[in-house]
Amino acid sequence: MDSNILNNLKLTKVAASKIDTFDFENVKFGEKFTDHMLVCEYKNGEWGTLEIKPYAPITLDPSARVFHYGQAIFEGMKAYKEENNDIWMFRPDQNFERFNKSAIRLAMPAIDETRFIGGLKELIKVEKEWVRKGLGNSLYIRPFMIATESGVIASPSNEFLFCILLSPAKSYYAGKxxxxxxxxxxxxxxxxxxxxxxxxxxxxxxxxxxxxxxxxxxxxxxxxxxxxxxxxxxxxxxxxxxxxxxxxxxxxxxxxxxxxxxxxxxxxxxxxxxxxxxxxxxxxxxxxxxxxxxxxxxxxxxxxxxxxxxxxxxxxxxxxxxxxxxxxxxxxxxxxxxxxxxxxxxxxxxxxxxxx
The missing domain is CATH 3.20.10.10 (D-amino Acid Aminotransferase, subunit A, domain 2)
Incomplete structure (x- = not known):
């Protein structure tokens, strides 16, 4: 892990959390998200500064390559909280490796472990109260990357956005x-x-x-x-x-x-x-x-x-x-x-x- 990358992380917190109005017992999978998200931009051949900021819409040019040529990848992970309030992730190294394999296959830049796993850890620390204890409860983690460069030329993008969203979850499917x-x-x-x-x-x-x-x-x-x-x-x-x-x-x-x-x-x-x-x-x-x-x-x-x-x-x-x-x-x-x-x-x- 590169400590300089994490030390330079920019954190902007919400004015007021929505957690007190959140219905943890009846949440549908993947519909509701926590207060904050992590973002990082890729420009001029390198990844920029990590930022944790309030969950909000992303503004893109209508000609952004993701809309026209489909350069978009994602991962699905989970975090769990045990009875003593410690929070654990399950095999994040495997998701990190697969994310970069997906990126390479779609002509997208690989991301480093510090920004992916290190940034994710920092985001979960900010949102730790959103991880609920109890078997069946978890925090679903959705890292994704999209092509953001403007222009409808049929070629790989040179600019990308990496983002991580968090969503409290229960069982996805019910019954057989x-x-x-x-x-x-x-x-x-x-x-x-x-x-x-x-x-x-x-x-x-x-x-x-x-x-x-x-x-x-x-x-x-x-x-x-x-x-x-x-x-x-x-x-x-x-x-x-x-x-x-x-x-x-x-x-x-x-x-x-x-x-x-x-x-x-x-x-x-x-x-x-x-x-x-x-x-x-x-x-x-x-x-x-x-x-x-x-x-x-x-x-x-x-x-x-x-x-x-x-x-x-x-x-x-x-x-x-x-x-x-x-x-x-x-x-x-x-x-x-x-x-x-x-x-x-x-x-x-x-x-x-x-x-x-």
């Missing part, structure tokens, strides 16, 4: 969901930007997800361009349990290297699970569903942590997954173990948690 396996639309392609956490990846999902929801489903399980292999579930990585083996697809150009995914894999292996990281064929899952060996499907991501899937549709045929006692569910066992670790209610043998 039904999904539709994609047989026409694809989320990403070889050589594309599927492995980057780029804004365009998500906008491309909205229309087929809307169609799935109109058909009575919550999300889509994405397949490759040939629609023969299963890849991601909605905005999450996805796991399949056949008998007592967990399968999940390896990361690639098309699949995001999810922090929750890799944590669940390591956690599951430490618990003695049989986990195979290999391509998962649609036919394999269909056959397992038909012969009764498909026990569970669940998504994994920062917002939901683990989201159970109760059934899926493929080519207008619906497959219901078997009912399972909570104590027998790998999804719930993993979710319980990971959330306890994140909330400092269990030991962290992996050193994943970082104190603010």
């Amino acid at each position: 969901i039904k999904v539709q396996i994609a047989d026409y639309y694809s989320r990403a392609a070889n050589g594309g930007i599927g492995a980057a956490k780029a804004a365009g990846n998500y906008s491309a999902q909205f229309y087929p997800t809307k169609l799935a929801q109109e058909a009575g489903f919550n999300q889509v399980i994405w397949t490759d361009s040939n629609h023969t292999h299963l890849e991601e579930a909605g905005t999450m990585n996805v796991f399949f349990r056949i008998n007592d083996t967990l399968f999940t697809a390896p990361t690639s150009d098309r699949i995001l290297d999810g922090v929750t995914r890799k944590s669940l894999i390591q956690l599951g292996e430490s618990l003695g699970y049989d986990i195979k990281i290999e391509s998962v064929q649609v036919d394999t899952i269909l056959n397992a569903a038909k012969n009764g060996t498909l026990k569970e499907i669940f998504g994994a991501g920062t917002a939901a942590v683990v989201n159970q899937i109760e059934g899926f549709s493929y080519k207008d045929q619906y497959y219901q997954l078997p009912e399972m006692a909570d104590e027998e569910s790998y999804a719930l066992q993993l979710k319980n173990a990971l959330t306890k670790l994140q909330n400092k209610l269990a030991d962290d043998p992996f050193n994943w948690t970082v104190k603010i």
Whole structure:
């Protein structure tokens, strides 16, 4: 960490906090934000001064490159407060590394660790009262970067804005969901930007997800361009349990290297699970569903942590997954173990948690 960068951080506080009027019990995921945000501009080939200032709209020229050529990336992270009021982040180094991989893929400048992690720590210190104690409570962290240079020339921007927003959160999804396996639309392609956490990846999902929801489903399980292999579930990585083996697809150009995914894999292996990281064929899952060996499907991501899937549709045929006692569910066992670790209610043998 470069202490000079943090020592020169500019702090402007709100005149009056809105925290006393904030409904922490009924907040919807990602809708409301804390009093302050962190910003930093990239100009003339270098990152400038960090600034923490009141949360407010950002003013951009209508010709800013982000509006025309889509140079926009983001991350999703969380912070937790334990009973003694210490605040912890979960594996911020992984989000920092992935953020810069996304930046490089979209011809954007990498940002240094001091501005990303150091700046984030300073922002959370300012907003520490917004982090609530209790299992299920967290502070969702949204770092993002956008291209801000004016001009509609089809070329990479030379100016960028890095920003971090904070949003109190509870569970993202409630209960089990039904999904539709994609047989026409694809989320990403070889050589594309599927492995980057780029804004365009998500906008491309909205229309087929809307169609799935109109058909009575919550999300889509994405397949490759040939629609023969299963890849991601909605905005999450996805796991399949056949008998007592967990399968999940390896990361690639098309699949995001999810922090929750890799944590669940390591956690599951430490618990003695049989986990195979290999391509998962649609036919394999269909056959397992038909012969009764498909026990569970669940998504994994920062917002939901683990989201159970109760059934899926493929080519207008619906497959219901078997009912399972909570104590027998790998999804719930993993979710319980990971959330306890994140909330400092269990030991962290992996050193994943970082104190603010």
